[in-house]
Amino acid sequence: MPNIEQLNKLIGQFGKLPGVGAKTAQKMAYFMLAQPDSAVKEFADTLLKSRDLIRCCPHCQNLTDRPLCPICADPKRQKSAICVVEKPEDVEAMERTRTFTGTYHVLHGLISPVNGIGADQLRIRELLHRVAEEEIEEVILATSPNVEGQATALYLNKLIKPFGVRVTGLALGIPVGGTLEYADSLTLTRAMENRRTFE
DSSP, X not given: OXXXXXXXXXXXXXXXXXXOOHHHHHHHHHHHHHSOHHHXXXXXXXXXXXXXXXXXXXXXXXXXXXXXXXXXXXXXXXXXXXXXXXXXXXHHHHHHHXXXXXXXXXXXXXXXXXXXXXXXXXXXXXXXHHHHHSOOOEEEEOOOSSHHHHHHHHHHHHHHGGGTXXXXXXXXXXXXXXXXXXXXXXXXXXXXXXXXXXX
């Protein structure tokens, strides 16, 4: 680390970003310092404005800067099917496959007692409200195939089954311990097409 206090603080801030190591954080810091004031101001303004304008869609809990996210607002989407995912990045991954034409529901996390995350901290209440109030025929539990993802899927299956809705999960093909965000489109497409029904 350079012996400049403020520069070290800047590197430290970039180092807090997910997936950014010490070397990359240092490169980012030097890059930003080399930019003209206008570019740095635009970057900072965009970041602050994004924090102010981007919020959860009141219907599916995905991120949006509109009253409804584009998927919920699209009249061509199949409203009878909901694909439940852990985070907004998973919606992007599923959309890249171009195979699912329904809507989504973002939980914003997975049940993880080890990390102090319980069911009440996720957007499960909103999901159950949709299942109860809308004409839903199928809920696809597309959580990651890790311990937390499987535990969350089993918990949701138990809650949704009494509504008489078909509950399915992605077929095997995504590596155990992996995440949807990093799965390739072909693997996700096959996992979606060959989804299994929860018992």
